[in-house]
Amino acid sequence: MGHNASGKTILALTLAGFPQYTVTRGKIIFNGEDLTCKTIDERARAGMALAFQSPPAIRGIRLGNVISLAGGVNPWTPKPGDDPDLPQKMLEKVNLEPSLYINRELNVGFSGGERKRSELAQIFAMKPKLMILDEPDSGVDIDSLRVVGNSLRDYIINYGCTVIIITHHRHILQYLKPTRVHVMSNGRIVVTGSYDELMPKIEAMGYEQLIKEATAHG
């Protein structure tokens, strides 16, 4: 968590390997493997999946095909053993009617809620070990929020994976109970605590006060 421009998204993109951010110090170790010098796709295949806050719309590319590709299936030249129904199954998980969405152009004309669900469908197909969700609840109406929250919870229960969630709201956390809460400021994690301990403080004091207090103590 953290106020706007505190560096949350940059942290997510850096973890995912976006070349516009350079790691100047430290390493990214994931499951014992040093990913610091790996490319975006290598990190993704290692099991790290990022759901974008505002994913781009790409014409001429079908959502169903991207879901297949995310699941390691080439939709144009499938191999024996590939699951041809993967896009269908993933779209069902996020409550997007497959017959309506499978052939839609990627995120083109999608509402905020549809984009977030399209992100999750793609990420679920990747079967990641770590999900980084960048504001999966922003710009989403209450019904979409419920879908996003429930499908995430189901996925985590069924497949077990670590989730880093960036959020400004408590609503999504009704569905996912975080073990740790980190507050970022100025590109650094400045406060860390358990959900039950930290959440009421944030609500009561706001980031500004909390950070001031923490840095004074530190």
Added chain:
Amino acid sequence: MDDAWRERFRMRALQAVTKRAPYGNDIDLSEFIQAGSIPATITEEVKRKSLEVGVDVSQVKSGTYFQLDHAVLLSQLASKIKGLELMPTDLALSKYEWLREYYWKALSVEQDKYTAMAELKQTKGYFIRSAPNEKIERPVQACLYIDTEGVLQAPHNIIIAEDGSELNIITGCTVGNKSKRAAHLGISEFYVKRNATIIFTMIHSWGDETYIRPRTGAIVEEGGTFISNYVLIKPVRDIQSYPTAYLTGRNAKAKFNSIIYASKDSIIDLGNRLILMEEGTSGESVFKVVATGTAKVYNRGQMIGQSKNTKGHLECRGLMLCPTASITAIPELIAEHSDTELSHEAAIGKLQEEQLHYLMSRGIQPDQAIGILVKGFLDPGLPGLPENLQAEIRNRLSLLDKSGGGGREPC
């Protein structure tokens, strides 16, 4: 066949055999003098190659025309389809005296040395006609195939959609493996009569050493619609073409869609000219090109508004994959009436990194991601095309990433 009436065209052609075209490199046609081969049957190899340009000759379900070098191997089924006529042009000209009125009417025989040589060295071509008010549902397929090295193929095609009729044609042009240097001068004249529609899809698949100079004219009468889809995916030595649509009747419409994948050292100079001559006519040209290797692409376009309530739009979208390729867009808008609305839009750039990174974040390797983006950029979505034809063109595009190289060649 009494050919005396054609003498005047030959005379005019002779005057123009040295007349250079205003665009494109000047090609010495005297190199291409080989007589074509005259095979008895269509071989498996030829079948496979023509399927690549969307023409299926193994199971003929619609009107089909097949020309190899100068020989017409197939011109059939048309008689079984109500309202459709399909035959070699020379045969049609001897059968119908009235057809002479259409010969070199949408195009001038002395336009340049290529039209002139096409007349002097003419090698067949097809005549396709839909009878009044007949809708020919299945696309008529035609294949022009070059098989012999050094051959000059110069078919003269005449396509007529009579009043209220609809004609859908797919033409594939390709070369056999053994033919290397060859030249193709295809003449095509389209006549879209009142309230008629022609949807014409041309898929070109030439070789590294083929020189191509098609010449096309279309006359669209009142309420008529002419849609021309053009697809070029494989490398070509040098192609230059500048089809013109004359919208001569009220509310006539014309639309050109081009999808070009320019690779290796291809030289590609293509344009469309639309002349909005009558009240309420409208036209559009959309040109999408991906340039890689050391390909040089020129997209010309001319939209001429000559009457009231006319509307025209030119669009060029270019994607540069290599720093050694080039794309030049040269749109021209010419208003000759105060009540005409003309616009153009040209955008050329590189692949959007944001999109590439997004696909990569799904675990897709960069080369494959580029292939997917290129395919998505070119993806036809061509209006008026039946789904099977769209799928066919998508198939052609999908060949781009079969190599595993994502359709990208080293720059």
